[in-house]
Amino acid sequence: MLTGAGLHGLFRVAAYEYPQLTVGSIELAPDTPPEAVLEQLLDDLTDRSLPVTEIAWRHGCRHIARVQPGADTTTPLPATPGNPVRPRAAYLVTGGLGGLGPLAAAWLAAQGAGRIVVNGRTAPSAQAQAALEQARAHGAEVIVVRGDLADPTTTSQLVDAATDGGRDLRGVVHAAAVVEDATIGNLDSTLLERVWRGKAEGAWALHQATHGHDLDFFVCYSSVAALLGSPGQAAYAAANAFVDDLIAWRASQGLPATGIWWGPWSEVGRGQHMAQRGFATITPADGTDALHRILHSGLGQVAYSPIALQQWIADYPHLQDATLLSALLSGQPAEDNADETARQEVLTATDDLTRRQRVEAFLIEQVRDLLGGTTRHIGPHTSLVTLGLDSLGALRLQQRIARTFKTDLKPGVIWTKPTSASVAEVLLEQMGLAPATDTLQQQKADR
Numbered sequence: 001m002l003t004g005a006g007l008h009g010l011f012r013v014a015a016y017e018y019p020q021l022t023v024g025s026i027e028l029a030p031d032t033p034p035e036a037v038l039e040q041l042l043d044d045l046t047d048r049s050l051p052v053t054e055i056a057w058r059h060g061c062r063h064i065a066r067v068q069p070g071a072d073t074t075t076p077l078p079a080t081p082g083n084p085v086r087p088r089a090a091y092l093v094t095g096g097l098g099g100l101g102p103l104a105a106a107w108l109a110a111q112g113a114g115r116i117v118v119n120g121r122t123a124p125s126a127q128a129q130a131a132l133e134q135a136r137a138h139g140a141e142v143i144v145v146r147g148d149l150a151d152p153t154t155t156s157q158l159v160d161a162a163t164d165g166g167r168d169l170r171g172v173v174h175a176a177a178v179v180e181d182a183t184i185g186n187l188d189s190t191l192l193e194r195v196w197r198g199k200a201e202g203a204w205a206l207h208q209a210t211h212g213h214d215l216d217f218f219v220c221y222s223s224v225a226a227l228l229g230s231p232g233q234a235a236y237a238a239a240n241a242f243v244d245d246l247i248a249w250r251a252s253q254g255l256p257a258t259g260i261w262w263g264p265w266s267e268v269g270r271g272q273h274m275a276q277r278g279f280a281t282i283t284p285a286d287g288t289d290a291l292h293r294i295l296h297s298g299l300g301q302v303a304y305s306p307i308a309l310q311q312w313i314a315d316y317p318h319l320q321d322a323t324l325l326s327a328l329l330s331g332q333p334a335e336d337n338a339d340e341t342a343r344q345e346v347l348t349a350t351d352d353l354t355r356r357q358r359v360e361a362f363l364i365e366q367v368r369d370l371l372g373g374t375t376r377h378i379g380p381h382t383s384l385v386t387l388g389l390d391s392l393g394a395l396r397l398q399q400r401i402a403r404t405f406k407t408d409l410k411p412g413v414i415w416t417k418p419t420s421a422s423v424a425e426v427l428l429e430q431m432g433l434a435p436a437t438d439t440l441q442q443q444k445a446d447r
Contacts, residue, residue: 002242004027005241006200006238007025008025008054008065009225009234009237009241009242010184010237010238012228012229012241012324013184013225015052015229015322016229016230017185017395019316019318022051025055026056029056029058031059031060032058032060051321051323052319052322053065053322053323054323054324066324067227068327083111084111084171085108085111085112086216087112088167089113089114089167089168089170090114090162090167091113091115091169091172091173092116092172092173093105093172093175094174094176094202095176096119096120096132096175097119097122097123097128097144097146098124099175099269100268101176102127102135103268103284104173104288104291105131105132105135106132106134107291108135108140108171109137109139109140111292114140114141114167115141115143115162115167116135116141116142117162118132118143118144118145119144119145119149119154119176120144120176127268132144143162145161148197149176149202149206150198150202150205151205152205152209155208155209159213168213169215170216170217171216171218171219172206172219173221174202174203174218174219174220175221177221177239178194178195179233179236179270180194180195180236181232181233181390181392182235183231183232183234183391184234186391187234187235195239199236199239200238203242203246206218215255217295218247219258219259220243220244220246220247220257220259221260222240222260222261223236223237223240224262224263224307226238226240226261227261228309231316231395232390232392244259244301248301257300258294258295258300259301260291260303260304261301261302261303262282262304263304263305263307265281265282265284265287266283266284273372278311280308281306282304309325309328309329313325315396315400317403340404342358342362343406346358346359346362355433356428359424359427359428360380360424363401364378366397366401370396371388371389378420379420380419380421381419382420383419384418384419385415385418394414394415401427405431409427409430
């Protein structure tokens with residue numbers, strides 16, 4: 001039923017993290033025997049000119065995944081009559097003690113929900129507590145059930161609390177999530193379990209626990225990390241992609257199913273830092289209004305994100321040709337962050353020392369930017385690890401080096417040579433600009 005669910009989220013992240021590979025996937029539905037499409041499969045597998053592509057064979061037909069642009073966020077969505085929230089009915093909200101969940105609870109109360117059962121593993125933050133008090137102020141009964149959402153005992157408690165006294169359970173908002181960044185090469189089973197359990201296993205537990213209840217909606221919060229890919233978030237993208245597949249499967253079974261790929265929010269959630277990197281974010285008021293409009297519209301799966309895609313992939317130019325993103329990128333000029341001046345200054349330097357210093361200055365400037373504009377001292381021999389450059393930062397630095405100097409460093413160089421001076425030495429050597437051994441030794445001695 002959901003065999004392989006979530007894998008496309010992993011593949012989409014791999015496309016960022018492994019630019020030297022053409023990362024794609026081919027999916028065969030049970031109704032398409034491999035031998036029926038063997039020739040086309042072999043063509044897809046051996047075509048080295050094929051861009052990053054996701055292919056699915058269903059009913060003997062070849063489909064290619066593409067994210068389609070939707071209406072502008074200010075454009076009214078088609079609305080179904082009536083209020084999706086019923087007065088006096090009961091609703092479940094997971095992730096309800098932090099992040100986006102409390103906002104959903106407050107919105108449900110404002111729409112007239114009679115009882116809201118919220119779930120989380122930890123005590124509510126002050127911000128979450130304020131949102132829950134706002135829900136109570138609207139007249140809703142708010143019940144907190146703490147526990148592991150993936151445990152069927154917890155989901156049974158949630159449903160029992162919602163239906164106690166004869167109330168009808170009419171809706172679910174699954175907003176639980178654990179965000180823990182790591183590149184694919186640094187994933188381990190412990191991290192995967194932490195990220196996967198609440199989001200993916202929690203969604204499945206909710207699906208099972210609410211079976212037989214006459215729901216008006218079953219909403220799962222997903223992320224653009226699963227839809228577009230996000231370097232360093234393989235576990236998170238995969239867990240959200242599982243939820244996406246669950247929503248698609250529920251819809252195919254005629255069950256209520258709404259999936260929302262959210263972009264980063266401001267003020268709440270783990271994406272607040274994106275604003276510091278220059279990305280547009282969703283305000284709580286805007287996001288709550290979007291939830292309202294999406295549920296009124298009856299849309300099944302929809303992305304709501306203000307992110308400019310060219311800015312999103314600026315450090316990963318190889319994704320300009322990805323078929324998944326082609327419709328979104330159509331007609332948009334590529335955003336080129338390459339510093340042509342830096343390369344020219346290095347190529348035109350009249351001596352080895354000046355050339356090396358210019359490369360080091362470029363690297364230090366990029367590291368400072370990747371660390372959020374830190375004011376800490378960064379010298380040529382300052383350890384990048386000590387500064388706090390993580391695996392994702394190293395990946396982005398490597399991409400910027402490749403774009404600026406038109407050469408690729410071997411994967412892992414930044415960890416084996418974790419200073420600007422050492423990276424500059426390797427880079428100049430690969431560009432054919434390394435000084436003679438005796439000159440290099442003299443430069444080091446002068447420092």
